[in-house]
Amino acid sequence: MPNARDLLDWYDRHRRTLPWRAGVGEVMDPYRVWLSEIMLQQTTVTAVIPYYERFLTRFPNVQALAAAESEAVMQAWAGLGYYARARNLHACAQAVAALGDFPRTLEGLRTLPGIGPYTAAAIGAIAFGIPVVPIDGNVERVASRMFAITTPLPEAKPQIAAAAAQLGDDDAAKGRPSDFAQALFDLGASLCSPTQPACGLCPWRGACKAQKLGIQAELPHKSPKAARPLRHGVHFCLVDSDGQVLLRRRPPKGLYGGMSELPGTPWREQAWALHEALDHAPMRAPWREAGVVEHGLTHFELHISVRVAEVGRIQAEGFLCARNALAEAALPSVMRKCLKVALG
Secondary structure, three states: OOOHHHHHHHHHHHOOOOOOOOOOOOOOOHHHHHHHHHHHOOOOHHHHHHHHHHHHHHOOOHHHHHHOOHHHHHHHHOOOOOOHHHHHHHHHHHHHHHHOOOOOOHHHHHOOOOOOHHHHHHHHHHHHOOOOOOOOHHHHHHHHHHOOOOOOEOOOHHHHHHHHHHHHOOHHHHHOHHHHHHHHHHHHHOOOOOOOOOHHHOOOHHHOHHHHHOOHHHOOOEOOOOOOOEEEEEEEEEEOOOOEEEEEEOOOOOOOOOOEEOOEOOOEOOOOOHHHHHOOOOOOOOOEEEEEEEEEOOOOEEEEEEEEEEOOOOOOOOEEEEHHHHHHOOOOHHHHHHHHHHHO
16 A cells, blocks of 8 residues: 555645645635646646636635626636536535535535536645645546556546545554645646656555556556547637627627527537528628638537628627737637637
């Protein structure tokens, strides 16, 4: 069984410096821990850091975030993807502000919008010192290798959860649950990397069953992913004589809920004939083809034909946004791609 003290000693020497982490001897801020964990879902640390720093400048505490308009929150989130996270983030901030602070139990944390088992465990362990092991992708990889779990994911998740719990069932780990959780994250993000683990430098190399079997780089096994279906859409970029672009707001629920977009068709499996697509144009105009945007989403691939037109005055449903203000608009990345194709 790996010794938690060996990992903690390694962590004390090699811990990553991250903007949401407290320094040695400092108290963790649960707001910063929670914000970072929500942002890091489906997103890399490198990609998150600049968004996190800008978001924290704009909303320095949970009360500021709770009091913000939803449009401002979506603007600050735009570009991070998985936009339901931003809606839940805002709702969670309002719930925490109403409570007066974050709950200090796993059960209490689980009652908050957007906080599931992993996020509750991460906040609980890191911010409040609850002796629990949060299981993210890094911890899954470490645990599957330590115990040589060859069952493919996602079927292996119960086995990996039990293995991770064993890693934390150690007096040293229970004595420093915040540091132990972060040490596991750092080990998986550095030495125990997905393709070329640096086993010679690992503090747990002597206890790793996969390393002894020579299969560490193969684990965890993953079941083959099903091919994602392809959907098609057409979106229209309409520009007036003042350089303003017509946008519209998406419904508050569902994919990209509450965000802004160029007017267009629904997204469907069948490609759109031009005459069909034009029925969804915001108004009659000299539409010309600007190009095609390809964008991958979690459950499907999306191909969007972008059409653009200039008119003197826009008379259509939606709202106008000056071209120099588009960078601040609450636009998902797929719409930014469409605008780039349309406007150059």
